[in-house]
Amino acid sequence: MPQTRLDTDRIRAARRVIDPVFLDSPLYRCDALEPELGCAVSIKLETANPVRSFKGRGTELIAAGLGAGSVVCASAGNLGQALAWSGRKRGLDVTVVASRAAPAAKLDRIRALGARLELVDGDFDAARERASDIARRDGIRLVEDSLDVETCEGAATIGLEIARQAPSAEVVLIALGGGAMATGIGHVLTELAPGVEVVCVQPAGAPAMTLSYRERRVVTTESTNTIADGVAGRCPIPEVLDDLLQVADDAVLVEEDSIVAGVRMLFEHAGLVVEPSGALGVAALLENRERFADRRVVTVVCGGNVDPAAHRCWVAPRPT
Amino acid sequence: MPQTRLDTDRIRAARRVIDPVFLDSPLYRCDALEPELGCAVSIKLETANPVRSFKGRGTELIAAGLGAGSVVCASAGNLGQALAWSGRKRGLDVTVVASRAAPAAKLDRIRALGARLELVDGDFDAARERASDIARRDGIRLVEDSLDVETCEGAATIGLEIARQAPSAEVVLIALGGGAMATGIGHVLTELAPGVEVVCVQPAGAPAMTLSYRERRVVTTESTNTIADGVAGRCPIPEVLDDLLQVADDAVLVEEDSIVAGVRMLFEHAGLVVEPSGALGVAALLENRERFADRRVVTVVCGGNVDPAAHRCWVAPRPT
Structure with missing residues (x-):
């Protein structure tokens, strides 16, 4: 059992406090994405609620x-x-x-x-x-997002749902910013579904938490440079890193072009409007085809708050 | 109790047969739409599943x-x-x-x-x-869609969910095509939530069922002319009309411009990719502001299968 700041019984109890409008979000296989991604992709959709994110x-x-x-x-x-x-x-x-x-x-x-x-x-x-x-x-x-344990426990309820809705999942891809979602879902899956690989995904343009995870110590960066505004932090929180080290199997970085491609694919093939942070999982699949080939992957589409003009630009037809 | 071909106990039993991926879809208040629509709008979202519609x-x-x-x-x-x-x-x-x-x-x-x-x-x-x-x-x-009672019973499970998820709803807006969804949801609400006004919405360019409802006899049309391809029928089914007459409080027609405006508003303010049939409810709110002013309205966003190029065109910024 992971020795994080989280506790699975408390996370179960949290479900009774959270407004049901945020709970039991859709999780479904999205075949239409699979020809381009080469694996069995399910979406855990956290955008269909009053604030269009898991927060x-x-x-x-x-x-x-x-x-x-x-x-x-x-x-x-x-x-x-x-x-x-x-x-x-x-x-x-x-x-x-x-x-x-x-x-x-x-x-x-x-x-x-x-x-x-x-x-x-x-x-x-x-x-x-x-x-x-x-x-x-x-x-x-x-x-304080990610430091305050409620923010992690809230996100962790997504993990309870994934364990129930996708019992045959092999990999779960989670956007990594401050770490609340990654440590929360990771804690639950490590305890309830220990065979599932928990993979965090962060933009290469905002890599502080991933670098910290890899070096097993807090690494800060001078600046960030990414369209994934939702995960663009420079200063990881030590307590969150400690938890992440226990529950994440890997943390990968993705390029901006892949994030845009992910936003576009989720619009074209899945009919979803997602913010760049919500497309990080798809970006990771695009950049690591061999690693995930033919595996059963759940990607958490964590947010959909975009400026419409920016979204139109990201999904515009590519020059040929 | 409505004397339709449907039976609420059978509809309840249907929930045990239907794959859970289609059940208990999100229903949430969407404040961001309200300044433009002038009423309290909740969305019942039927697009977040493997086939992107309620079918x-x-x-x-x-x-x-x-x-x-x-x-x-x-x-x-x-x-x-x-x-x-x-x-x-x-x-x-x-x-x-x-x-x-x-x-x-x-x-x-x-x-x-x-x-x-x-x-x-x-x-x-x-x-x-x-x-x-x-x-x-x-x-x-x-x-045969709408004639085969399973298609109505399946759609009717949405009604069970609306009754549970939105107990204070005053109006439910339902896209009207062949009539499976309108008779299904209408049957359940008429029985379980008789105070709720069940309003069907059809494009003025494909009005056969609405004309039939108003004249209380089957009226066919020569052709259809609407972007709402999902509801574009010319030949209403008598049995379905009989049911509709018992469970619908009204049927309204909306113009094409309003449907496009609905698609655009759902994209810009709600982050949703919907097909024109899924925007009929919003179109009805746009055309009937006084009627629905300040009321608590649920609109069923019934489908999201669009050609990306067509959708880009519908949501493109308006010429000023």
Whole structure:
């Protein structure tokens, strides 16, 4: 049994707290992708809910635990939407700090859901610092994605569902950013389905957690350069890395071109609008055909918040 | 209680036969659509499954009932995919007859799922005649969408889910073609949630069933002219009309421009790729703002099989 910060009984109990609208998301085999990918691909779809990403699973736990009052988080865009949604439902006062460079669609939705939005120059890690300052100044709860165990437990409920919905899966591909989803799903699968290979996927343009995983120590990077805004961090959290080292079988990096190809394939062959972070698994399949050939793979399509104009550009017909 | 050909206990029992991959599809409130639509909109999403439409619910019942052998159906494209999927799973020999004018994406998927595909000149009703000829010639089961009660019972399981997932719904919008979905969902809601208004939506360019509903007798049309290929029939089935008259509160027609606007809004604000038939409910909301203002509406997004090039065109930015 993995000795992480997580506990499978607590994760099972979390299902009773999370709004059902986020639970039991579709998992289905998507034949139409298979000729191009060369393996049996199933999609675990986390975009068909009110915030179009898996993050609501975690924010439901946080908001339910708080009961009342104020809360602040830094967000690349999805956590902020989810916390705004869960907070609005319970009358919480929610502040989200995000980078001015985050997709306008994500920022607009955070505002529309009634949260106070504060924008910072710089990237996600700059937003983390600012959120931390606000929490200290106002004496309110700071939600730290991946560090706060609720964010991992929420994501981990996806693992319970995969174990039930796809009992014959051989590989599960999980987008790797801060690590909440990878450690959460990884914990559950390591315990309940130990034969399943848990493979994390990160953009080569934002490789900090993967480098840290490979070197077994925190490695930070100076900058990030990827369209996968949802996973673009520079500063891995030590506690999360410790957990990841126990539950992930591998972490791979993928190129930007592959991520765009993944977004396009999921649109053309699966009829799905996904954000780049949601296409990381497909990108990994495209770059590692031999490794995954003929295997039964589940890829978690973790988010679908895109600027429509950017998506149109990614899925535009390729020049011939 | 409605005296239709359907029975709610049989519909409940159908849930045990249908592959779970088609059941319990997401239903969620989609705030992002509301500023433009002016009411509380929830989406019942029938596109996140292996055939990207609700039709698998019915074909599962048909294929399970057949056990073995051969089967033929006419299809606008979605029933054929679903029957091919359910038949492949059980080793059935499936023939699908479709119009040469059906979307290439639908025809390609029918072939890819292992069915024999026969194309006819003419429209869906020409395909119905040809499928009937094949069934007679070969002495095999003819599946007739909306007439065969399994297709209605399968669709009706959506009604059970809406009653459970959206107990406070005031209006349910259902695409109207042959009538399986409208009579199925309508039957269940009339019995289990009699206060809910069941509103069918059909393109003005393919109005036969709506005209029949209004005149309370079968009205056929000479031709159809709509991008909503999934619901473009000319010849309503008397038995289905009889059922519809008992369970639908209204049937409305929508213009092509509204259908395109619906496809675009569902892409831009909800991140969903839908076929025109799946956007009929949104089109009805756009055309009837006062009628639905501030009400709690569920719209069934019933299919997502589109040619990517056509979809790109529908969602392209509007000229200003």
